[in-house]
Amino acid sequence: MLDLWLNYRGLWLEGLVTTASLTGLAIVFGFFLALPIGVLRAKSTGLGGWLALGYVNVFRGMPLLVQLFLVYYGLGQFNSELRAIGLWWIFRDAWYCGLLALTLNTAAYQAEIIRGSLQTIPASVYETNAALNLTRWTAFRRVLLPIAFAKALPAIGNEFILLLKATSLVAIITVFDLMGQARYIFSETLDLRVYYIAAVHYLLLVLAIEWALRRIERRFAWMA
Template sequence: MLTLLTDNLALWAQGLQNTVTLTLLSALMGFSLALPLALARLSRNRTISGVAYGYIYLMRGTPLLVQVFLIYYGLGSFSRELRDIGLWWFFRDAFYCGLLAFALNSAAYQAEILRGGIQAVPRGTIEAGRVLGLSTVQIFRKIVLPIATARMLPTIGNELVLLLKASAIVSVITVPDIMGQARSLYAQSFDLTVFYVAALNYLAVVLLIEALWRRLEGRNRWLHFAGTV
């Protein structure tokens, strides 16, 4: 196992970089989409709420692998049209297609996490903001969102770990992530040890994420407490 790791260190390093980059970017992009989705789900306008619910239901109700295939192979069949509008450079790249699929999928899950966190903020905390003369936007930005985010940190951490492990899916569309490099090396050597090395790579990143998340949760514990008083 050590030989497979040291002799192909550059390949493993590239795979690790691609995996971590894909996971972090898709999580950040997903969060930026999740916030308006969560607010749309909470809207009193049935049309807006219904559209948001439909999107979330669709993304959570279909396999991520299918979504990756539809974006990479499905949209790839419209190469002429995509060239005409200047987007072919994006959709011809397997990494970008995987990133888009993961971001759209993660947005649906994070939107539901955000919605639950926002709804869990005590009404008394919001009323206190109104007494202080804060506007609705200020109450949401300075009170509701920080408290909700602090409460959601453990769940968001779990989503990040699940996203990391699911990232192995992109290897099927030729992205050279950890799993992609393992499959490539296995095709050359037929040595199953490469998958043990891949598993250790994933485990190391998961342990790092969990350590960083525990530290982040500790720093934001006071916000969670503030939302309960």
């Protein structure tokens, strides 16, 4: 087993870096995209609320594999239009396409998490904000958002791990993440142990993330 890792250690490490960076960037970008969507889901009953619900239903309703294919091969069909508006450099690159699809996908899940935590903020907090004469924006930015974030942290941590697993699908659109490297090394060696080595990598990554999350959660626990 170890020989199979050592012989291809350069590829394994590259894959590890690609997987980790894709997951990390997607979760952060996804969070910022999810914020307005989650707030609209929680607060708006008008058009905004409907649009937010539509977004969530579309991106949670489709398998990620289909979303990846749609972004990569589907939008690739419109390459001349994308060239014309100067966006082809994003869609030309499989890594960017993967990041985009993962971000759009995780944003839908994170939006629901944010909605949930906003809805569980007790009425007393709102009353205090009113009593302190905070403007709606200040109240949102300085009080509600931090509390919502602290409340959402465990669920977002969970989503982080689900997203890490989901990243493995970018291998299907030619990105050499951990799974992509595993598939390549498997095609070279036809040795099933390759997939077990990949499994060990994912186990270690998840354990590392869980350990980090526990530390972060403890810091924010007083707020939630």
